[in-house]
Amino acid sequence: MSIEPRAVDESRPLRVVVIGAGISGILACIRLNQRVPNLDLCIYDKNADIGGTWFENQYPGCACDIPAHTYQATFEPNKKWSSFYASSTEIHQYWKGIVEKYGCMRYIRLRHQVKEATWVEEESKWHVKVQDTATGCMCDDKANVIIQATGALNNWRWPNVPGLHDFGGKLLHSVSWDVDYDYSNQRVAVIGNGSSGIQIVPGMLPRVAHIDHYVRSRTWIAPSFAREYLEQRGSELDNYTFTAEEIKSFETDHQKYQDFRKKVEYELQSVHGMTLIGHPQQLSVKKLFVENMTRRLGKSHKLMDDLMPSFAPACKRLTPGPGYLEALADDKVTLIKSEITKIDRSGIVTADGEHREVDAIVCATGFDTTHTPRFPITGRAGMTLAARWKQTPETYLSVAVNGFPNYFISLRPNSGLGDGNLLILIERQIDYFTQCIRKIQRDNIRALSVKANAVQLFTQYCDSYFAGTVFADNCRSWYKGGTEDGRVIALWPGSSLHAMEVFASPRWEDFDIEYVNNNPMSWLGDGWTQNKKLDQINVDYLDDDRVDFPQPVEIMHSVNIQ
Structure with missing residues:
Protein backbone atom coordinates (compact mmCIF):
# COMPACT_ATOMS: atom_id res chain seq x y z
CA MET A 1 0.00 0.00 0.00
CA ASP A 49 -29.00 39.06 -12.87
CA ILE A 50 -29.11 36.80 -9.84
CA GLY A 51 -32.32 35.66 -8.16
CA GLY A 52 -33.74 32.96 -10.42
CA THR A 53 -37.53 32.98 -10.27
CA TRP A 54 -37.55 36.31 -8.42
CA PHE A 55 -35.68 37.93 -11.30
CA GLU A 56 -37.61 36.20 -14.07
CA ASN A 57 -41.13 36.77 -12.78
CA GLN A 58 -42.16 40.41 -13.13
CA TYR A 59 -45.87 40.15 -13.86
CA PRO A 60 -48.39 42.43 -12.09
CA GLY A 61 -49.09 41.24 -8.57
CA CYS A 62 -46.14 38.84 -8.47
CA ALA A 63 -45.36 38.05 -4.84
CA CYS A 64 -44.50 35.20 -2.52
CA ASP A 65 -47.55 33.37 -1.19
CA ILE A 66 -45.62 32.44 1.96
CA PRO A 67 -45.25 35.12 4.67
CA ALA A 68 -42.10 37.15 4.01
CA HIS A 69 -40.71 36.74 7.54
CA THR A 70 -40.44 32.98 6.97
CA TYR A 71 -39.37 33.20 3.31
CA GLN A 72 -35.83 34.35 4.06
CA ALA A 73 -32.44 32.96 5.03
CA THR A 74 -32.31 31.90 8.67
CA PHE A 75 -28.97 33.67 9.09
CA GLU A 76 -30.13 36.92 7.46
CA PRO A 77 -33.49 37.96 8.94
CA ASN A 78 -35.02 41.04 7.35
CA LYS A 79 -36.99 43.23 9.74
CA LYS A 80 -37.92 45.69 6.98
CA TRP A 81 -40.29 43.65 4.82
CA SER A 82 -42.89 46.15 3.65
CA SER A 83 -45.63 43.54 3.13
CA PHE A 84 -46.82 40.39 4.84
CA TYR A 85 -46.56 38.70 1.41
CA ALA A 86 -43.54 40.40 -0.16
CA SER A 87 -43.49 41.37 -3.83
CA SER A 88 -41.10 39.72 -6.27
CA THR A 89 -39.22 43.02 -6.59
CA GLU A 90 -38.66 43.25 -2.84
CA ILE A 91 -37.61 39.60 -2.58
CA HIS A 92 -35.18 40.08 -5.47
CA GLN A 93 -33.65 43.11 -3.78
CA TYR A 94 -33.32 41.13 -0.52
CA TRP A 95 -31.28 38.41 -2.24
CA LYS A 96 -29.21 40.96 -4.15
CA GLY A 97 -28.33 42.47 -0.78
CA ILE A 98 -27.24 39.06 0.51
CA VAL A 99 -25.13 38.46 -2.61
CA GLU A 100 -23.38 41.79 -2.05
CA LYS A 101 -22.93 41.31 1.71
CA TYR A 102 -21.26 37.91 1.34
CA GLY A 103 -19.23 38.70 -1.79
CA CYS A 104 -20.94 36.15 -4.03
CA MET A 105 -20.53 38.04 -7.30
CA ARG A 106 -16.84 37.18 -7.46
CA TYR A 107 -17.95 33.56 -8.09
CA ILE A 108 -21.03 34.17 -10.27
CA ARG A 109 -20.86 34.40 -14.05
CA ASN A 155 -38.81 25.91 -17.97
CA TRP A 156 -41.91 27.89 -18.98
CA ARG A 157 -44.07 27.06 -21.99
CA TRP A 158 -46.97 28.42 -24.02
CA PRO A 159 -50.28 26.54 -23.73
CA ASN A 160 -51.15 24.19 -26.55
CA VAL A 161 -54.11 26.16 -27.95
CA PRO A 162 -54.84 26.27 -31.70
CA GLY A 163 -54.24 29.73 -33.16
CA LEU A 164 -52.48 31.13 -30.09
CA HIS A 165 -49.74 32.81 -32.11
CA ASP A 166 -52.23 34.10 -34.70
CA PHE A 167 -53.58 36.52 -32.10
CA GLY A 168 -53.23 40.11 -33.33
CA GLY A 169 -53.17 41.79 -29.92
CA LYS A 170 -50.61 41.61 -27.12
CA LEU A 171 -49.61 38.07 -26.12
CA LEU A 172 -47.95 37.69 -22.71
CA HIS A 173 -46.74 34.86 -20.49
CA SER A 174 -46.38 35.23 -16.75
CA VAL A 175 -42.67 34.32 -16.93
CA SER A 176 -41.94 36.39 -20.04
CA TRP A 177 -43.63 39.64 -19.11
CA ASP A 178 -43.19 42.83 -21.12
CA VAL A 179 -42.74 45.37 -18.33
CA ASP A 180 -43.12 48.22 -20.83
CA TYR A 181 -46.59 47.12 -21.94
CA ASP A 182 -49.31 49.54 -20.78
CA TYR A 183 -52.52 47.58 -20.24
CA SER A 184 -54.48 50.56 -18.95
CA ASN A 185 -58.11 50.49 -20.11
CA GLN A 186 -57.52 47.31 -22.11
CA ARG A 187 -59.77 44.25 -22.30
CA VAL A 188 -57.61 41.39 -21.08
CA ALA A 189 -57.96 37.61 -21.02
CA VAL A 190 -56.12 35.78 -18.22
CA ILE A 191 -55.81 32.04 -18.87
CA GLY A 192 -55.12 29.87 -15.83
CA ASN A 193 -55.87 29.89 -12.12
CA GLY A 194 -52.66 28.46 -10.73
CA SER A 195 -50.47 30.49 -8.39
CA SER A 196 -49.52 33.02 -11.10
CA GLY A 197 -53.04 33.51 -12.44
CA ILE A 198 -54.38 33.97 -8.92
CA GLN A 199 -51.93 36.86 -8.46
CA ILE A 200 -52.23 38.39 -11.93
CA VAL A 201 -56.02 38.92 -11.83
CA PRO A 202 -56.02 41.26 -8.79
CA GLY A 203 -52.67 42.68 -9.89
CA MET A 204 -54.04 43.90 -13.25
CA LEU A 205 -57.60 44.69 -12.16
CA PRO A 206 -57.19 48.34 -11.03
CA ARG A 207 -55.95 49.50 -14.44
CA VAL A 208 -57.80 47.35 -17.00
CA ALA A 209 -61.21 47.92 -18.58
CA HIS A 210 -62.21 44.27 -18.13
CA ILE A 211 -60.76 40.82 -17.42
CA ASP A 212 -62.04 37.57 -18.89
CA HIS A 213 -60.63 34.95 -16.52
CA TYR A 214 -60.48 31.49 -18.10
CA VAL A 215 -60.49 28.76 -15.48
CA ARG A 216 -60.02 25.15 -16.53
CA SER A 217 -60.24 23.58 -13.09
CA ARG A 218 -61.52 24.41 -9.63
CA THR A 219 -59.14 25.36 -6.86
CA TRP A 220 -59.01 25.97 -3.13
CA ILE A 221 -57.91 29.36 -1.82
CA ALA A 222 -56.30 29.00 1.59
CA PRO A 223 -56.88 31.21 4.64
CA SER A 224 -53.96 33.47 5.44
CA PHE A 225 -51.36 32.53 8.01
CA ALA A 226 -51.28 34.64 11.19
CA ARG A 227 -54.97 35.38 10.72
CA GLU A 228 -55.32 36.26 14.40
CA TYR A 229 -52.63 38.92 14.04
CA LEU A 230 -54.34 40.33 10.94
CA GLU A 231 -57.70 40.55 12.67
CA GLN A 232 -56.21 42.23 15.73
CA ARG A 233 -54.58 44.72 13.43
CA GLY A 234 -57.90 45.43 11.75
CA SER A 235 -56.71 44.65 8.25
CA GLU A 236 -59.54 44.11 5.78
CA LEU A 237 -57.45 42.18 3.27
CA ASP A 238 -55.00 39.35 3.80
CA ASN A 239 -52.47 41.26 1.71
CA TYR A 240 -51.41 44.22 3.77
CA THR A 241 -48.37 46.42 4.16
CA PHE A 242 -46.52 47.03 7.39
CA THR A 243 -46.64 50.60 8.60
CA ALA A 244 -43.46 52.57 9.24
CA GLU A 245 -44.22 52.30 12.97
CA GLU A 246 -44.50 48.51 12.81
CA ILE A 247 -41.23 48.16 10.90
CA LYS A 248 -39.49 50.48 13.36
CA SER A 249 -40.83 48.46 16.29
CA PHE A 250 -39.36 45.28 14.75
CA GLU A 251 -36.00 47.02 14.29
CA THR A 252 -35.83 48.43 17.82
CA ASP A 253 -37.44 45.55 19.71
CA HIS A 254 -35.69 42.35 18.69
CA GLN A 255 -37.77 40.20 21.03
CA LYS A 256 -41.00 41.52 19.53
CA TYR A 257 -39.67 40.70 16.06
CA GLN A 258 -38.60 37.21 17.14
CA ASP A 259 -41.98 36.54 18.76
CA PHE A 260 -43.79 37.55 15.56
CA ARG A 261 -41.40 35.65 13.29
CA LYS A 262 -41.61 32.48 15.37
CA LYS A 263 -45.40 32.71 15.63
CA VAL A 264 -45.76 32.78 11.85
CA GLU A 265 -43.17 30.01 11.48
CA TYR A 266 -45.02 27.90 14.05
CA GLU A 267 -48.28 28.24 12.10
CA LEU A 268 -46.48 27.38 8.87
CA GLN A 269 -45.04 24.23 10.44
CA SER A 270 -48.19 23.09 12.26
CA VAL A 271 -50.57 22.26 9.38
CA HIS A 272 -48.94 19.06 8.13
CA GLY A 273 -51.83 16.98 9.43
CA MET A 274 -54.20 18.40 6.81
CA THR A 275 -52.22 16.55 4.11
CA LEU A 276 -52.77 13.12 5.73
CA ILE A 277 -55.98 11.26 4.93
CA GLY A 278 -58.04 10.71 8.08
CA HIS A 279 -56.03 13.07 10.29
CA PRO A 280 -58.25 15.35 12.43
CA GLN A 281 -56.79 18.43 10.69
CA GLN A 282 -57.59 16.95 7.29
CA LEU A 283 -61.15 16.08 8.29
CA SER A 284 -61.90 19.60 9.52
CA VAL A 285 -60.01 21.76 7.04
CA LYS A 286 -62.61 21.74 4.24
CA LYS A 287 -65.15 23.58 6.41
CA LEU A 288 -62.54 26.20 7.27
CA PHE A 289 -61.66 26.73 3.60
CA VAL A 290 -65.30 27.03 2.52
CA GLU A 291 -66.01 29.60 5.24
CA ASN A 292 -62.93 31.61 4.28
CA MET A 293 -63.70 31.61 0.55
CA THR A 294 -67.38 32.46 1.08
CA ARG A 295 -66.49 35.36 3.38
CA ARG A 296 -64.02 36.80 0.88
CA LEU A 297 -66.41 36.47 -2.08
CA GLY A 298 -68.93 38.57 -0.20
CA LYS A 299 -72.04 39.34 -2.28
CA SER A 300 -70.71 37.04 -5.04
CA HIS A 301 -70.66 33.97 -2.79
CA LYS A 302 -72.61 32.06 -5.44
CA LEU A 303 -69.34 31.82 -7.35
CA MET A 304 -68.44 29.08 -4.88
CA ASP A 305 -70.43 26.72 -7.10
CA ASP A 306 -67.89 27.37 -9.88
CA LEU A 307 -64.82 27.42 -7.67
CA MET A 308 -65.16 24.72 -5.00
CA PRO A 309 -63.35 21.51 -5.97
CA SER A 310 -64.41 17.96 -5.24
CA PHE A 311 -60.86 17.01 -4.23
CA ALA A 312 -59.40 17.66 -0.81
CA PRO A 313 -57.61 20.91 0.07
CA ALA A 314 -53.83 20.72 -0.59
CA CYS A 315 -54.18 18.17 -3.40
CA LYS A 316 -53.05 21.06 -5.61
CA ARG A 317 -50.63 23.82 -4.64
CA LEU A 318 -52.30 26.02 -2.03
CA THR A 319 -52.11 29.79 -1.98
CA PRO A 320 -53.93 32.37 0.15
CA GLY A 321 -54.36 34.41 -3.05
CA PRO A 322 -54.56 37.86 -1.45
CA GLY A 323 -57.17 39.89 -3.31
CA TYR A 324 -58.08 37.13 -5.77
CA LEU A 325 -61.54 36.18 -4.53
CA GLU A 326 -62.31 39.82 -3.94
CA ALA A 327 -61.33 40.50 -7.58
CA LEU A 328 -63.65 37.75 -8.86
CA ALA A 329 -66.50 39.57 -7.14
CA ASP A 330 -65.69 42.74 -9.07
CA ASP A 331 -67.98 43.75 -11.94
CA LYS A 332 -64.93 44.13 -14.20
CA VAL A 333 -64.13 40.39 -14.01
CA THR A 334 -65.93 37.57 -15.83
CA LEU A 335 -65.19 34.01 -14.76
CA ILE A 336 -65.33 31.66 -17.77
CA LYS A 337 -65.41 27.90 -17.25
CA SER A 338 -66.06 26.84 -20.84
CA GLU A 339 -63.02 25.25 -22.50
CA ILE A 340 -60.98 27.28 -24.98
CA THR A 341 -61.19 25.70 -28.44
CA LYS A 342 -59.16 28.19 -30.47
CA ILE A 343 -57.76 31.70 -30.64
CA ASP A 344 -58.03 33.99 -33.67
CA ARG A 345 -56.70 37.45 -34.46
CA SER A 346 -59.22 39.28 -32.32
CA GLY A 347 -59.97 37.01 -29.38
CA ILE A 348 -60.86 33.64 -27.87
CA VAL A 349 -63.44 31.05 -28.93
CA THR A 350 -64.81 28.65 -26.30
CA ALA A 351 -66.60 25.31 -26.55
CA ASP A 352 -69.97 26.95 -25.93
CA GLY A 353 -69.58 28.84 -29.22
CA GLU A 354 -68.85 32.24 -27.66
CA HIS A 355 -66.25 34.53 -29.20
CA ARG A 356 -64.83 37.16 -26.87
CA GLU A 357 -62.69 39.95 -28.26
CA VAL A 358 -59.75 41.13 -26.18
CA ASP A 359 -56.78 43.46 -26.55
CA ALA A 360 -54.35 41.23 -24.68
CA ILE A 361 -54.03 37.56 -23.69
CA VAL A 362 -52.09 36.61 -20.57
CA CYS A 363 -51.01 32.97 -20.33
CA ALA A 364 -50.56 32.03 -16.70
CA THR A 365 -50.24 28.43 -17.77
CA GLY A 366 -47.13 27.37 -15.96
CA PHE A 367 -44.09 25.29 -16.70
CA ASP A 368 -42.85 21.96 -17.93
CA ASN A 519 -6.34 3.68 -2.05
CA PRO A 520 -8.99 3.60 0.71
CA MET A 521 -6.33 4.58 3.28
CA SER A 522 -5.05 7.62 1.42
CA TRP A 523 -7.02 9.86 3.78
CA LEU A 524 -4.49 9.03 6.50
CA GLY A 525 -1.81 10.86 4.54
CA ASP A 526 1.87 10.53 5.44
CA GLY A 527 1.69 10.59 9.21
CA TRP A 528 2.00 14.36 9.51
CA THR A 529 -0.34 17.21 10.28
CA GLN A 530 0.05 20.48 8.39
CA ASN A 531 1.16 22.45 11.44
CA LYS A 532 3.70 19.77 12.36
CA LYS A 533 5.22 19.99 8.87
CA LEU A 534 5.53 23.77 9.30
CA ASP A 535 6.95 23.33 12.82
CA GLN A 536 3.98 25.27 14.18
CA ILE A 537 2.85 22.89 16.87
CA ASN A 538 -0.36 24.00 18.54
CA VAL A 539 -1.71 22.65 21.82
CA ASP A 540 -4.70 24.95 22.19
CA TYR A 541 -6.85 21.85 22.43
CA LEU A 542 -6.17 22.20 26.17
CA ASP A 543 -7.82 25.63 26.35
CA ASP A 544 -10.97 25.64 28.45
CA ASP A 545 -13.13 26.85 25.57
CA ARG A 546 -11.95 23.92 23.44
CA VAL A 547 -12.54 21.20 26.05
CA ASP A 548 -15.91 19.47 26.09
CA PHE A 549 -16.50 19.36 29.83
CA PRO A 550 -19.13 16.77 30.88
CA GLN A 551 -21.63 17.68 33.57
CA PRO A 552 -20.85 15.99 36.87
CA VAL A 553 -23.59 14.08 38.63
CA GLU A 554 -24.55 15.72 41.89
CA ILE A 555 -25.06 13.10 44.59
CA MET A 556 -27.22 14.25 47.42
CA HIS A 557 -26.50 12.60 50.74
CA SER A 558 -29.36 12.50 53.13
CA VAL A 559 -28.95 11.75 56.80
CA ASN A 560 -31.74 9.96 58.51
CA ILE A 561 -32.04 11.08 62.11
CA GLN A 562 -33.45 8.38 64.19
Missing part, protein backbone atom coordinates in the same frame (compact mmCIF):
# COMPACT_ATOMS: atom_id res chain seq x y z
CA SER A 2 1.38 3.38 -1.02
CA ILE A 3 1.57 6.30 1.42
CA GLU A 4 -0.14 9.44 0.16
CA PRO A 5 2.24 12.46 0.28
CA ARG A 6 -0.15 14.74 2.13
CA ALA A 7 -0.86 15.68 5.73
CA VAL A 8 -3.87 14.02 7.34
CA ASP A 9 -5.60 17.40 7.76
CA GLU A 10 -4.54 18.82 4.40
CA SER A 11 -7.54 19.92 2.35
CA ARG A 12 -7.38 18.62 -1.20
CA PRO A 13 -8.23 21.32 -3.79
CA LEU A 14 -11.69 20.89 -5.30
CA ARG A 15 -13.37 22.58 -8.26
CA VAL A 16 -17.13 22.89 -7.72
CA VAL A 17 -19.51 24.17 -10.40
CA VAL A 18 -22.97 25.35 -9.39
CA ILE A 19 -25.60 25.73 -12.12
CA GLY A 20 -28.01 28.53 -11.25
CA ALA A 21 -27.76 31.69 -9.14
CA GLY A 22 -31.24 31.60 -7.63
CA ILE A 23 -31.81 31.05 -3.93
CA SER A 24 -30.23 27.57 -3.91
CA GLY A 25 -27.16 28.76 -5.81
CA ILE A 26 -26.70 31.80 -3.58
CA LEU A 27 -26.97 29.70 -0.40
CA ALA A 28 -24.55 27.16 -1.88
CA CYS A 29 -22.07 29.93 -2.62
CA ILE A 30 -22.21 31.23 0.96
CA ARG A 31 -22.07 27.88 2.74
CA LEU A 32 -19.42 26.28 0.50
CA ASN A 33 -17.10 29.24 0.98
CA GLN A 34 -17.79 29.19 4.69
CA ARG A 35 -17.22 25.48 5.22
CA VAL A 36 -15.06 24.03 2.44
CA PRO A 37 -11.38 25.06 2.45
CA ASN A 38 -9.19 25.12 -0.66
CA LEU A 39 -12.29 25.58 -2.81
CA ASP A 40 -12.36 26.67 -6.45
CA LEU A 41 -15.99 27.71 -7.01
CA CYS A 42 -17.85 28.92 -10.09
CA ILE A 43 -21.59 29.60 -10.44
CA TYR A 44 -23.12 29.87 -13.90
CA ASP A 45 -26.47 31.53 -14.54
CA LYS A 46 -28.20 32.11 -17.88
CA ASN A 47 -29.89 35.33 -16.74
CA ALA A 48 -28.67 38.91 -16.67
CA LEU A 110 -24.08 35.87 -15.41
CA ARG A 111 -25.33 35.36 -18.98
CA HIS A 112 -23.53 32.02 -19.04
CA GLN A 113 -25.77 29.07 -19.85
CA VAL A 114 -24.66 25.50 -19.26
CA LYS A 115 -25.37 23.54 -22.43
CA GLU A 116 -23.94 20.14 -21.54
CA ALA A 117 -22.36 18.24 -18.64
CA THR A 118 -20.59 14.87 -19.04
CA TRP A 119 -18.92 12.67 -16.45
CA VAL A 120 -15.50 11.50 -17.69
CA GLU A 121 -14.59 8.33 -15.86
CA GLU A 122 -10.86 8.43 -16.62
CA GLU A 123 -10.52 11.80 -14.91
CA SER A 124 -13.29 11.40 -12.34
CA LYS A 125 -14.45 14.85 -13.36
CA TRP A 126 -17.41 16.55 -14.98
CA HIS A 127 -16.73 18.20 -18.34
CA VAL A 128 -19.04 21.18 -18.76
CA LYS A 129 -19.84 23.17 -21.91
CA VAL A 130 -20.97 26.73 -21.25
CA GLN A 131 -22.26 29.36 -23.67
CA ASP A 132 -21.79 33.08 -23.19
CA THR A 133 -25.29 34.20 -24.16
CA ALA A 134 -24.09 37.74 -24.92
CA THR A 135 -21.54 36.67 -27.53
CA GLY A 136 -22.64 33.13 -28.38
CA CYS A 137 -19.12 31.85 -27.67
CA MET A 138 -18.71 28.41 -26.11
CA CYS A 139 -16.19 27.55 -23.41
CA ASP A 140 -15.22 24.38 -21.57
CA ASP A 141 -14.93 23.83 -17.85
CA LYS A 142 -14.09 20.89 -15.59
CA ALA A 143 -15.29 20.17 -12.06
CA ASN A 144 -14.86 17.59 -9.35
CA VAL A 145 -18.43 18.25 -8.23
CA ILE A 146 -21.56 19.70 -9.82
CA ILE A 147 -24.52 21.15 -7.94
CA GLN A 148 -27.56 21.72 -10.13
CA ALA A 149 -29.54 24.57 -8.60
CA THR A 150 -31.80 25.43 -11.52
CA GLY A 151 -35.07 24.80 -9.68
CA ALA A 152 -38.18 22.92 -10.74
CA LEU A 153 -40.43 25.73 -12.01
CA ASN A 154 -38.04 27.25 -14.49
CA THR A 369 -43.17 19.98 -14.70
CA THR A 370 -41.96 16.63 -16.01
CA HIS A 371 -38.43 17.28 -14.66
CA THR A 372 -36.96 16.67 -18.12
CA PRO A 373 -33.46 18.21 -18.06
CA ARG A 374 -33.10 21.32 -20.23
CA PHE A 375 -29.63 20.27 -21.42
CA PRO A 376 -27.85 16.89 -21.75
CA ILE A 377 -26.43 15.57 -18.48
CA THR A 378 -24.51 12.36 -19.13
CA GLY A 379 -23.34 10.11 -16.33
CA ARG A 380 -21.64 6.73 -16.31
CA ALA A 381 -21.81 4.34 -19.29
CA GLY A 382 -23.25 7.12 -21.47
CA MET A 383 -26.53 7.23 -19.56
CA THR A 384 -28.25 10.61 -19.82
CA LEU A 385 -30.39 11.95 -17.04
CA ALA A 386 -33.23 12.40 -19.53
CA ALA A 387 -33.12 8.67 -20.33
CA ARG A 388 -32.71 7.78 -16.64
CA TRP A 389 -35.85 9.78 -15.82
CA LYS A 390 -37.87 8.90 -18.91
CA GLN A 391 -40.11 6.42 -17.13
CA THR A 392 -40.11 8.13 -13.76
CA PRO A 393 -37.94 10.91 -12.32
CA GLU A 394 -36.57 9.21 -9.23
CA THR A 395 -33.84 10.24 -6.82
CA TYR A 396 -32.24 9.45 -3.52
CA LEU A 397 -33.70 11.82 -0.91
CA SER A 398 -34.34 14.25 -3.80
CA VAL A 399 -30.64 15.18 -3.95
CA ALA A 400 -28.77 12.47 -5.90
CA VAL A 401 -29.17 9.93 -8.72
CA ASN A 402 -27.34 6.62 -9.14
CA GLY A 403 -24.92 6.55 -12.07
CA PHE A 404 -24.16 10.27 -11.68
CA PRO A 405 -21.20 10.59 -9.30
CA ASN A 406 -20.37 13.82 -7.49
CA TYR A 407 -23.64 15.32 -8.75
CA PHE A 408 -26.16 16.93 -6.40
CA ILE A 409 -29.49 18.56 -7.18
CA SER A 410 -31.64 21.09 -5.39
CA LEU A 411 -35.43 21.47 -5.78
CA ARG A 412 -35.94 18.77 -8.36
CA PRO A 413 -37.92 15.47 -8.06
CA ASN A 414 -39.47 14.92 -4.61
CA SER A 415 -37.97 18.03 -3.04
CA GLY A 416 -40.91 20.47 -2.94
CA LEU A 417 -43.29 20.92 -0.06
CA GLY A 418 -47.07 20.70 0.18
CA ASP A 419 -46.85 22.49 3.54
CA GLY A 420 -44.17 23.96 5.77
CA ASN A 421 -41.14 26.12 5.09
CA LEU A 422 -39.42 25.57 1.74
CA LEU A 423 -36.51 27.89 2.58
CA ILE A 424 -35.60 25.70 5.56
CA LEU A 425 -35.58 22.65 3.29
CA ILE A 426 -33.32 24.40 0.75
CA GLU A 427 -30.89 25.45 3.48
CA ARG A 428 -30.72 21.91 4.82
CA GLN A 429 -30.17 20.49 1.33
CA ILE A 430 -27.22 22.86 0.90
CA ASP A 431 -25.91 21.81 4.34
CA TYR A 432 -26.13 18.20 3.13
CA PHE A 433 -24.18 19.02 -0.03
CA THR A 434 -21.42 20.71 1.95
CA GLN A 435 -21.09 17.63 4.16
CA CYS A 436 -20.78 15.42 1.08
CA ILE A 437 -18.20 17.71 -0.50
CA ARG A 438 -16.18 17.89 2.73
CA LYS A 439 -16.15 14.09 2.87
CA ILE A 440 -14.98 13.91 -0.77
CA GLN A 441 -12.21 16.36 0.12
CA ARG A 442 -11.24 14.98 3.54
CA ASP A 443 -11.29 11.28 2.63
CA ASN A 444 -9.59 11.74 -0.76
CA ILE A 445 -12.61 10.39 -2.65
CA ARG A 446 -12.68 10.62 -6.44
CA ALA A 447 -16.27 9.42 -6.93
CA LEU A 448 -19.20 9.49 -4.49
CA SER A 449 -22.23 7.86 -6.10
CA VAL A 450 -25.49 6.86 -4.47
CA LYS A 451 -26.36 3.18 -4.74
CA ALA A 452 -29.10 2.11 -7.16
CA ASN A 453 -30.79 0.19 -4.37
CA ALA A 454 -30.98 3.32 -2.22
CA VAL A 455 -32.73 5.20 -5.04
CA GLN A 456 -35.16 2.32 -5.55
CA LEU A 457 -35.99 2.12 -1.86
CA PHE A 458 -36.59 5.88 -1.62
CA THR A 459 -38.91 5.68 -4.64
CA GLN A 460 -40.87 2.88 -2.95
CA TYR A 461 -40.99 4.87 0.26
CA CYS A 462 -42.40 7.89 -1.59
CA ASP A 463 -45.11 5.85 -3.28
CA SER A 464 -46.13 4.24 0.01
CA TYR A 465 -46.15 7.56 1.82
CA PHE A 466 -48.15 9.51 -0.76
CA ALA A 467 -50.80 6.79 -1.00
CA GLY A 468 -51.99 7.97 2.42
CA THR A 469 -52.04 11.68 1.57
CA VAL A 470 -54.42 14.10 -0.14
CA PHE A 471 -51.82 14.62 -2.87
CA ALA A 472 -52.92 11.32 -4.41
CA ASP A 473 -56.50 12.58 -4.71
CA ASN A 474 -57.99 13.01 -8.19
CA CYS A 475 -56.80 16.50 -9.14
CA ARG A 476 -54.63 17.78 -11.97
CA SER A 477 -51.47 19.10 -10.35
CA TRP A 478 -47.86 19.90 -11.15
CA TYR A 479 -47.12 17.79 -8.08
CA LYS A 480 -47.93 14.86 -10.40
CA GLY A 481 -46.31 16.24 -13.53
CA GLY A 482 -49.51 17.92 -14.69
CA THR A 483 -51.57 14.71 -14.56
CA GLU A 484 -54.63 13.82 -12.47
CA ASP A 485 -53.67 10.35 -11.31
CA GLY A 486 -49.91 10.05 -11.85
CA ARG A 487 -47.14 9.54 -9.31
CA VAL A 488 -46.40 12.38 -6.92
CA ILE A 489 -42.99 13.39 -8.22
CA ALA A 490 -42.59 16.96 -6.97
CA LEU A 491 -43.00 16.72 -3.20
CA TRP A 492 -40.89 15.64 -0.26
CA PRO A 493 -42.49 12.63 1.49
CA GLY A 494 -43.05 14.34 4.81
CA SER A 495 -43.02 17.71 6.52
CA SER A 496 -40.21 20.25 6.26
CA LEU A 497 -39.30 19.44 9.88
CA HIS A 498 -39.01 15.82 8.78
CA ALA A 499 -36.69 16.89 5.96
CA MET A 500 -34.53 18.87 8.38
CA GLU A 501 -33.87 15.73 10.40
CA VAL A 502 -33.16 13.60 7.32
CA PHE A 503 -30.61 16.03 5.87
CA ALA A 504 -28.83 16.53 9.19
CA SER A 505 -26.62 13.44 8.83
CA PRO A 506 -25.74 11.73 5.52
CA ARG A 507 -25.94 7.93 5.53
CA TRP A 508 -22.64 7.06 3.89
CA GLU A 509 -23.68 3.42 3.73
CA ASP A 510 -26.10 4.43 0.94
CA PHE A 511 -23.19 5.51 -1.28
CA ASP A 512 -20.56 3.72 -3.33
CA ILE A 513 -17.20 5.32 -2.61
CA GLU A 514 -14.14 5.19 -4.88
CA TYR A 515 -10.84 6.66 -3.74
CA VAL A 516 -8.04 8.53 -5.43
CA ASN A 517 -5.44 6.02 -6.68
CA ASN A 518 -7.88 3.30 -5.49
